[in-house]
Amino acid sequence: MSKLTSDEKLAHGAANGDAEAFATLLGRHYDRVFRLAFRLTGSAEVAEDVTQDICAALPAKIVGFRANSKFTTWLYRVVCNAAHDARRRTASRNRAAIGWGDVEKMRRAEAVEAAEALSWLQRAMQSLPEDLRQTLALTLDEEMTHAQAADVLGVSEGTVSWRLSEARKRLRAIKQEELAQ
Structure with missing residues (x-):
């Protein structure tokens, strides 16, 4: 082709x-x-x-x-x-593991995950609400324009701009909080 x-x-x-x-x-x-x-x-x-x-x-x-x-x-x-869907499946499995008393297994998995921590931005993005995280993920590194991201997410371009502004504000707050500690 x-x-x-x-x-x-x-x-x-x-x-x-x-x-x-x-x-x-x-x-x-x-x-x-x-x-x-x-x-x-x-x-x-x-x-x-x-x-x-x-x-x-x-x-x-x-x-x-x-x-x-x-x-x-x-x-x-x-x-x-x-x-x-993958996040929902993981959450369901985690709830089931807790229900079956598999707390130690989850604690060890979390420790391994913490040891293999990603960059600061990746960690901080995970603390954002899903709508902000999706919007940020789509527009990072100019992967998509605001208009393209709006089309993917089924929202207006103005909503994408607001979400990015809100994500930046929350990321700054996370950074300031980490620096204060």
């Missing part, structure tokens, strides 16, 4: 069973999917699982792509949903 072929045309081909079109789409967007999953989950291991789950489910999901928006917008929404 030509590098000049649009994502939307490739998605249409992939939805109709074109394996080469599907492979080209994956090649173009795999790293983006992983980066966004990593930003949303804060864990490389979970992000890898989420990315692999998306790749496995994408052949069936791509049939639902209607080209009402850019393919990347649709794909980012798929990633946001998959990351949200």
Whole structure:
């Protein structure tokens, strides 16, 4: 497939069973999917699982792509949903573990996770509400414009701007609190 072929045309081909079109789409967007999953989950291991789950489910999901928006917008929404589902599954497993008296196992897992702590920004992002974290993850490193992020999140561009302002304010407060300690 030509590098000049649009994502939307490739998605249409992939939805109709074109394996080469599907492979080209994956090649173009795999790293983006992983980066966004990593930003949303804060864990490389979970992000890898989420990315692999998306790749496995994408052949069936791509049939639902209607080209009402850019393919990347649709794909980012798929990633946001998959990351949200992964967090819910983890929370459910954690509640079940507590219910079964597996507190020590969870304590050790948390200690290992703390030892493998991510950068300050990644840690701080995890303390933000999901809507702020998703908005920040989509726009970090100029990955998406405010308008593109608004389209993915299904909110107005003004809401994206407000969320980013709110996220910056909360990140500054977290930093000041850490410095005060």
